[in-house]
Amino acid sequence: MTPPCTFSSVPATRTAALLLASATMLTLSATAPAFADGKPGDDDQPKPPAAMSTVGGALLGKPGTQAQLKPGAPVLPKDLTARSWIVSDAETGDVLAAHNAHWRLPPASTLKMLFADTVLPKFPKSQQHKVAPSELQGIGAGSSMVGIKENETYSVHDLWLGVFLKSGNDAVHVLSAMNDGVENTVKDMQEHAEELQALDTHVVSPDGYDAKGQVSSAYDLTLIARSGLQKKDFREYCATAVAQFPGETKKIKKGKDKGRTKRGSFEIQNTNKLLTGALGISPYKGIAGVKNGYTSHAGNTFTGVAERDGKVLLVTVMNPSSGEAHAVYKETERLFDWGFKAAGKVDPVGELVAPKGATGAGKGAPGGDGKNGAATSMTHSSDGGSGGMGTALAVTGGVVVVLAAGVFLVRRRMPLPGQAGRRPRQD
Numbered sequence: 001m002t003p004p005c006t007f008s009s010v011p012a013t014r015t016a017a018l019l020l021a022s023a024t025m026l027t028l029s030a031t032a033p034a035f036a037d038g039k040p041g042d043d044d045q046p047k048p049p050a051a052m053s054t055v056g057g058a059l060l061g062k063p064g065t066q067a068q069l070k071p072g073a074p075v076l077p078k079d080l081t082a083r084s085w086i087v088s089d090a091e092t093g094d095v096l097a098a099h100n101a102h103w104r105l106p107p108a109s110t111l112k113m114l115f116a117d118t119v120l121p122k123f124p125k126s127q128q129h130k131v132a133p134s135e136l137q138g139i140g141a142g143s144s145m146v147g148i149k150e151n152e153t154y155s156v157h158d159l160w161l162g163v164f165l166k167s168g169n170d171a172v173h174v175l176s177a178m179n180d181g182v183e184n185t186v187k188d189m190q191e192h193a194e195e196l197q198a199l200d201t202h203v204v205s206p207d208g209y210d211a212k213g214q215v216s217s218a219y220d221l222t223l224i225a226r227s228g229l230q231k232k233d234f235r236e237y238c239a240t241a242v243a244q245f246p247g248e249t250k251k252i253k254k255g256k257d258k259g260r261t262k263r264g265s266f267e268i269q270n271t272n273k274l275l276t277g278a279l280g281i282s283p284y285k286g287i288a289g290v291k292n293g294y295t296s297h298a299g300n301t302f303t304g305v306a307e308r309d310g311k312v313l314l315v316t317v318m319n320p321s322s323g324e325a326h327a328v329y330k331e332t333e334r335l336f337d338w339g340f341k342a343a344g345k346v347d348p349v350g351e352l353v354a355p356k357g358a359t360g361a362g363k364g365a366p367g368g369d370g371k372n373g374a375a376t377s378m379t380h381s382s383d384g385g386s387g388g389m390g391t392a393l394a395v396t397g398g399v400v401v402v403l404a405a406g407v408f409l410v411r412r413r414m415p416l417p418g419q420a421g422r423r424p425r426q427d
Helices: 016-021 108-122 156-166 169-178 182-195 218-228 232-238 327-342
Strands: 006-011 065-069 084-089 094-099 128-130 153-155 242-251 261-269 287-295 299-308 311-318 392-395 399-404 407-412
Touching: 084 218, 084 327, 094 218, 094 327, 108 156, 108 169, 108 182, 108 218, 108 232, 108 287, 108 299, 128 156, 153 156, 156 169, 156 232, 156 242, 156 261, 169 182, 218 287, 218 299, 218 311, 232 287, 299 327, 311 327
Parallel strands: none
Antiparallel strands: 006 407, 065 094, 084 094, 084 311, 128 153, 242 261, 287 299, 299 311, 392 399, 399 407
């Protein structure tokens, strides 16, 4: 087991002016379209807005690829076709490079990260819940399901495994029912998104199923993942490759126990192929979550967190169009590889902002000057509470980043969840 160690404090000072100051900024493909469903160069493909949100920095509001490469920095991968993507340092919040970061696009099941970050703290994992038939109504046609049965009892732990591993919309609807219904859950999610300053996000359905007006952005999904990963249970669920899920209670028809009932279980596997592997794709070294998604309207979407050589990165990719098998994972891999090689060799093009309700100023928080230096009074992240706002900004699978009074204290809490011995067979 990796022993804990403490990193030095990271100054929180960063202003929008600094993001605009570099005259040597290299903007790659700044006017090029973000390709969607056809071949690169198709004139009829959707184009990003000419101006987008500037949360996190002015460059992030510009269309096209934004990167500031220092001498010796690796060039960005050429074979990227996603409409939008972003690479960021999960510890410092620096955005290393981005492409249409604030383009508001359908998120598919990556929106379940916001659902989990909002609802997960509300119920203890040991709580038992009997599913009423009404709780499984209103699930969209063709939804991904974990296989929940009405009138069966599940623990909250079971339900979250269904959400994270199988992206089960049935599990989302049951948990939403426990949270006073879908409408109330949508309201809670929207309020939490606004607290995180994920202002590109508009929630209509808690499960990410295609709905008119439901959008997010690569920037917002990264903010949401960074918030969710501060919770121990969130980290564990999104890093779990396989698990057993309760089956249906059935009567025994033969043998000495004839007439009695028995409830078995079945194996479920995480649909995140960078975690589990698949035909044509291997598990990514250092991966520790987070969430993938797909709908016909959104295409493939993915947010992932990975650690290598002490560096922790978050990558979000939305709707690649290359036609390459597992394109969303392949493009994520390329961006992870680039990000790990580029660490320390690029100037950031923006930052992941702090939540509105964070106590004191911090990295990405307006007015942060980093002068308070109150590390001694800093409170560590809690796994409880509504998103942990006010005490913590972010945690990755191996790192906790705590916010208070103008500085982030970076501490190693645990190694990233290695999957050795836990990985399922590959497809």
